[in-house]
Amino acid sequence: MSALEPTTPSALQRAGWAWRSYALTLPALLLLVAVIGYPLLTIVLRSLSEPQWGLQNYAWFFGAPVNLTVLQRTFTISAWVTVVCVLCAYPYAYLMTAVGPRVRLVLVLCVLIPFWVSGVVRTLSWVILLQDSGVINSLLRSAGFDGVRLIRTQTGVVIGMAQVLLPFMILPLYSVMKGIDLRLVQAARSLGARPSRAFFTVYLPLSLPGVYAGAIIVFILALGFYITPALLGGPRSTMLSTLVQTQVLSLLQWGRGGAMGVVLLIATFVLLALAAPVMRSRYRDAGRR
């Protein structure tokens, strides 16, 4: 094969190329250092140094059961949001690959329009829908059912967050699905697979990279959510971000707030590290056409 390849540029030329390509990332890199690296470093330092140097803020965090409960709840709610997003986004993204360009445009707009509306407004509209005298409960009652308590519950928080985060699931999923060669499903059928079997053995495995990509984005964004749980949730659905806000803005305990942030960050990394082997092996297998 090598004889057929066009003349390749020399190693030196390639190195020059590589450096110039890296230089393209410089603006983004500088921005990241400035707006993420520096504040992150500050937070880590403050969590270790306020009010004095030591681990007292971490000792406080792990010493108070309420903190651990909220940390666990933050992960649980984020996991539920991710699950709801996958279940809603999967058929939606599939439909986007199956329809003509016009309908697809409409579907994309339906996904993107919420992006153009402020998160606060969207969350407040959920308050109107979910509250005890809201639209959903009025409908249920007029249909003869008992009302359900949605506002200030975990369910309400999950619903609201899932709606806000759904585009982050749909878009990566769609971009992977539109690359799946549907003729592979036809091939599976010719080999004797009924439609459902062809889906589970061929289409689903090939779409998993999109599911993973979307799930990671949604899960991580959900962990840090503040506005939606604060407005839709009650005291029993407080997430870690609310506690951080209380510590930093109300109590001016920058050290404790910083420690909470660092704990959340590390816990997220650990979780991703645990999930990585599963995702990586799937990813390698799912070569594109």
Place this chain on the structure above:
Amino acid sequence: MNPRAENRGAAIDLDTVSKAYGSFKALDGVSLRIEPGEFMTLLGPSGSGKTTTLNVIAGFTDVTSGSLLVGGKSVVGVPAHKRNIGVVFQHYALFPHMTVGRNVAYPLTLRGIKQDERKKRVARALDMVKMGDFAHRYPSELSGGQQQRVALARAIVFDPPLLLMDEPLGALDKKLREWLQLEIKRIHRELGTTFVYVTHDQEEALVLSDRIAVFNRGRIEQVGTGRQLYDEPATLFVGRFIGDSTVLRGEVKSDGTSTALTIAGETVSAPRRLAGEAHPVMLLRPEKVAIRRPGQDAAGTNRLSGTIAEAIYLGSGSKYEVKLGDGSTAIVRSPLAGESFGLGEKVELCFDGADAKLLPDDSTADTTLT
């Protein structure tokens, strides 16, 4: 030879099968009988209906009207996964997330075959296509030819009585294609399965097939062996599609036993006449035409003068395109030992009237060829 190779193929009967997409008729009353164990090639230009026919047999496309029997049973309305037909696609269609071994095992897993038996049959199928050492590779690690051989193994591993191939070698280069053609021929002999092979490449069709069905505009023009199609084309389209040919059109004079054409003042004749009212044309195969300098003695009863428009050296001989008096082009092949001619040289073409095929004129025969 393999003792299993007897009578394992299914017969196929297509009876006036039509498929319409709105007002466009992809298939227009196609009838074809394929014998058990036969290698049948569906040949035609793109859009002629050959792939639609294959998709109808595979169950990917349903028919608008007509009947389709596989192994004597009607399969109209039977979904693809219940037909037990192997299909090889031009684009390989290997599952990228499975190894070669798992790809080939896939149809066996679907059929609930136990692991021991599965392993044995996968190994046998991969050996048959000479890919036995690649079971643990992923498709993305293989070349196009290797992928297509794996796809072939996957399509035969469950012993289907019928194998459909849709331009399986279309994406490969010429050398590899020629080698795989012989491989496919060998596998067909060893399996005894009925093969239906779609291609637009007439040389490939001649190499592979027991019989060839020539498609044009949703219809079958002629079915026959390669030799029959070349020597006795039923229509001008078939004559032009199979092999090189020269078509002579001119002013027709016909009596009871012979037909004469006058082309730019020169008259040639053939000792036959065409039944019916159709306007006759003459079809000449290049090897039946001799090329001479004007005035030289020549065999054959007919002569036409022309000018060399193109000279192509073929290694085994030369091919000339000769511009005739009426502006049309004749194709002549001359052996290496013969004289050679230069561009623009005046020549005479000689042929025996008995070697000219008289066919009804069909203006679509030219335009469909690209």
